[in-house]
Amino acid sequence: MKNLGNLMKQAQEMQAKMVEMQERLAEMTIDGAAGAGMVTVTLNGKSEMKGIKIDPSLLNADEGEILEDLIVAAHADAKKKAEERMAEEMKEVTGGLNLPPGMNLPFGG
Numbered sequence: 001m002k003n004l005g006n007l008m009k010q011a012q013e014m015q016a017k018m019v020e021m022q023e024r025l026a027e028m029t030i031d032g033a034a035g036a037g038m039v040t041v042t043l044n045g046k047s048e049m050k051g052i053k054i055d056p057s058l059l060n061a062d063e064g065e066i067l068e069d070l071i072v073a074a075h076a077d078a079k080k081k082a083e084e085r086m087a088e089e090m091k092e093v094t095g096g097l098n099l100p101p102g103m104n105l106p107f108g109g
Contacts, residue, residue: 017093032078039070
């Protein structure tokens with residue numbers, strides 16, 4: 001039963017670290033860009049969009065479709081960076097424990 005006690009203690013410590021990591025992720029910002037920086041999207045570490053910057057030259061009727069594509073591309077870039085950052089944070093929390101593919105912690109997707 002001693003091993004079970006140690007296991008429970010480790011689980012509680014990991015849970016506390018997960019809460020700390022989630023708080024850090026909510027605070028961090030990650031920028032993604034497209035069109036040589038003409039569109040920049042800012043996400044937090046939870047992939048929530050916090051801001052967008054658009055070069056004024058794209059704000060005309062003739063550039064509407066290009067602008068839409070650049071926003072999507074900038075968001076994808078920022079999301080990829082946020083996921084990479086989260087993976088780094090998770091590796092730190094789990095002590096390098098490799099989780100099975102698709103098992104996203106903190107239980108998100």
